[in-house]
Amino acid sequence: MTWNRKKAPTSADTPRARVLNRLLGERRLGWIGLAVALLAPFVDASNYSLSVLTSAALFVMLAVGLNIVVGYCGLLDLGYAAFFAIGAYVSGVLATTYGWSLLATVPVVLAAAVLAGVIIGGPTLRLRSDYLAIVTLGFGEIIRITANNLDITGGPSGIYGIPGLELFGLDLSSPVAFYYAVVVIVALAVVGAARLGRSRMGRAWRFIREDEDAAEAMGIHTYKLKLAAYIAGAVWGGLAGILFGAQLSAISPQSFTFLWSALILLAVVLGGMGSTPGVVLGAVFVSVLPELLRDAADYRFFVFGVLLIVVMIFRPQGLWPSQASERTPARRPEVQKEDAWQA
Amino acid sequence: MAGVADAPGTLSAGPLLDVQDLHLDFGGIKAVDGLSFSAHDGDILSVIGPNGAGKTSAFNCITGFYKPTGGKVLVEGNDITGARPSAIAARGVSRTFQNLRLFGELTVLDNVRAGMHMRMKQNAFDALLHTPRFRRSERQATEEANHWLDFVGLRGDRGGPARNLPYGEQRRVEIARALALGPRLLLLDEPAAGLNHGEKLELLDLLRRISALGTALVLIEHDMGLVMQVSRRIVVLNFGKQIADGTPEEVRRNPAVLEAYLGKDEESHADETEVPHD
Incomplete structure (x- = not known):
């Protein structure tokens, strides 16, 4: 059995919630979310709030990436920051030491993410999920400690002077331009992950999550598909890493501690595993809330923790849980009758 | 293999x-x-x-x-x-299980689509770009899933989670899923x-x-x-x-x-x- 959630009946099951969810179709919701993200700088465009917003957008990308692994496929990954680190370091090293533009590093980062996904996933995805969680936890630490000790990654002081984003001769390094570029890229990443989730492959991931044996009996090579989920997660994390380097212009091993992996996982669980709107909401919540709580000064993380506990008590399924619901056209009753009587 | x-x-x-x-x-x-x-x-x-x-x-x-x-x-x-x-x-070779093994949280239709996994012609890029091939294969899968649910005589809601169906209906869905494998x-x-x-x-x-x-x-x-x-x-x-x-x-x-x-x-x-x- 993969990492299964205990299903408690929640308000998400009520007819009212179902109607609400249908009204707010995912597509319409996506446009609303994009509009909010695009309009946010008009409310406050200070460098500080732009940096908070950019971080939130990146966090959304990480959360939808991890959601492929944890939410769709049910594989508990406690070292997701490793892929994020691989993306940031590969592109950072290529951009600083070899002077590549960030765009040019994308194919290399993709290859590195896929490779890392295969290396870590290959041997471990044969294990049942508790073991996988431990091994991924170790993998996350290995990547961080390796970066801490290699010369090419700059050791403990990391890499600095990573250039800003430049796409097709367009300089996007100013905070506002970079924010909008990130929003567009993240929006594509969110749509992409959601589309994968609704495809043949995404369904297979959910079948594995629900019942691995039954999925296998339906001809689904569960090992290959779990590896595919893991690689997809790695790609999303790696690409987010490039943007992270571009935003901060400096990265160090301290940027990729276990806390990151935990916070991304928190965003997924808090939002609602497997649910795109939920995970986006969870990511924004987890990344922006500590900033909003700055007034609480030293009590900031205490209040944050209490709020998380409160949310999980009242919404154990997450803020916006995923739920199985499809519109089915009204069926002509005579069709069924005819079939039932056919001998 | x-x-x-x-x-x-x-x-x-x-x-x-x-x-x-x-x-x-x-x-x-x-x-x-x-x-x-x-x-x-x-x-x-x-x-x-x-x-x-x-x-x-x-x-x-x-x-x-x-x-x-x-x-x-x-x-x-x-x-x-x-x-x-x-x-x-x-x-x-297709099978059902002694103790129902449906994908309870997924829709009834999705459960039956599981049987078609091997036959569906679409890849990750079709899914990302929603190519005509993707739309076609999704449409066919839905039609076929409905066909098998008709075949087993399912009366309950097909768009809701499978776990919401009564036991006898769940048995039918499991057979429909196994049949969808062809x-x-x-x-x-x-x-x-x-x-x-x-x-x-x-x-x-x-x-x-x-x-x-x-x-x-x-x-x-x-x-x-x-x-x-x-x-x-x-x-x-x-x-x-x-x-x-x-x-x-x-x-x-x-x-x-x-x-x-x-x-x-x-x-x-x-x-x-x-x-x-x-």
Whole structure:
């Protein structure tokens, strides 16, 4: 059995919630979310709030990436920051030491993410999920400690002077331009992950999550598909890493501690595993809330923790849980009758 | 896939499913002890026997969930012994489970789409870009899923989670899912368990309609009325051993079968209370 959630009946099951969810179709919701993200700088465009917003957008990308692994496929990954680190370091090293533009590093980062996904996933995805969680936890630490000790990654002081984003001769390094570029890229990443989730492959991931044996009996090579989920997660994390380097212009091993992996996982669980709107909401919540709580000064993380506990008590399924619901056209009753009587 | 040897030549001439001297040991316990039987196209074969006789273990060996400790399983002449369950499914062998194994949180339609996984023509790029090929394959899958749900006579909501359906309806969905794979051979593990009388009659009709599609059926079943009515042949197991193989008439008269079901006086089994009296 993969990492299964205990299903408690929640308000998400009520007819009212179902109607609400249908009204707010995912597509319409996506446009609303994009509009909010695009309009946010008009409310406050200070460098500080732009940096908070950019971080939130990146966090959304990480959360939808991890959601492929944890939410769709049910594989508990406690070292997701490793892929994020691989993306940031590969592109950072290529951009600083070899002077590549960030765009040019994308194919290399993709290859590195896929490779890392295969290396870590290959041997471990044969294990049942508790073991996988431990091994991924170790993998996350290995990547961080390796970066801490290699010369090419700059050791403990990391890499600095990573250039800003430049796409097709367009300089996007100013905070506002970079924010909008990130929003567009993240929006594509969110749509992409959601589309994968609704495809043949995404369904297979959910079948594995629900019942691995039954999925296998339906001809689904569960090992290959779990590896595919893991690689997809790695790609999303790696690409987010490039943007992270571009935003901060400096990265160090301290940027990729276990806390990151935990916070991304928190965003997924808090939002609602497997649910795109939920995970986006969870990511924004987890990344922006500590900033909003700055007034609480030293009590900031205490209040944050209490709020998380409160949310999980009242919404154990997450803020916006995923739920199985499809519109089915009204069926002509005579069709069924005819079939039932056919001998 | 490991263990799958393509052996052309023996096509269609031999039986669809050929189980040869199957053994499965769990430590010292012989769950399956030298089982041999075969099923041909259009067969309806029942595997019966008291509880713990090794029926489900044999099913799990055939479908790849257990690795048999001895013997062979051939599907259309191809040795599939010890292959991955998905590789065996790819050979056209589909199954249901003794305790319902639906994807409870997913919609009824999605459950049935699982059976079509191997046949759907779309890849990750089609899905990311929503190409015409993607839309076409999704539309076809939905149509086909509805077709199978009609076929099994599902009345409940198809767009909601499968766990919301009543038990009998869930059984139908599981059969629809297994049929959506387009199997040559369908293994049903106690399809009548927990069904009421009316539902059993509908199941009988459904089994006959499945057989009419040209799919061979092998079922494990405790309901003797159903078994005797639907089966062309019956294999009887006791303590992992095959004790009879024949038509319902032959099996009914077989003294070894009567003994297995009613027990001998000098031997007292631990599961005496569970011996059916019919």
